[in-house]
Amino acid sequence: MSNENLVVGSKVKDFIKEEELRTDGDLMEALSAKVAEMLKCAMKRCKENGRSTVRPCDL
Numbered sequence: 001m002s003n004e005n006l007v008v009g010s011k012v013k014d015f016i017k018e019e020e021l022r023t024d025g026d027l028m029e030a031l032s033a034k035v036a037e038m039l040k041c042a043m044k045r046c047k048e049n050g051r052s053t054v055r056p057c058d059l
Contacts, residue, residue, distance in 0.1 A: 004032075005028065005029075006032045006035045006036055006039075007031050007035060012027070012028065012031065038059060039054075041058075041059075042058035042059050043058070045058045046058045
C-alpha cells in the first residue's frame with residue numbers, strides 16, 4: 001500500500017483552481033503521503049484507546 005493514492009486528484013486540483021492557482025505534478029503524491037501519515041497516527045491512537053473505529057478525534 002506504500003504507493004497507493006489516497007486522494008482524488010481531480011477534486012484537489014479543482015479546489016486549488018478555485019483560488020486561481022495551479023498544482024505541481026508531484027503534489028498528489030506528496031499529499032497522499034501526508035494523508036497516509038495522518039491516518040497511521042489516527043489508527044495508532046484508536047488502538048491505544050481500545051477502539052476498532054477510527055474517529056475524527058483520532059486525527
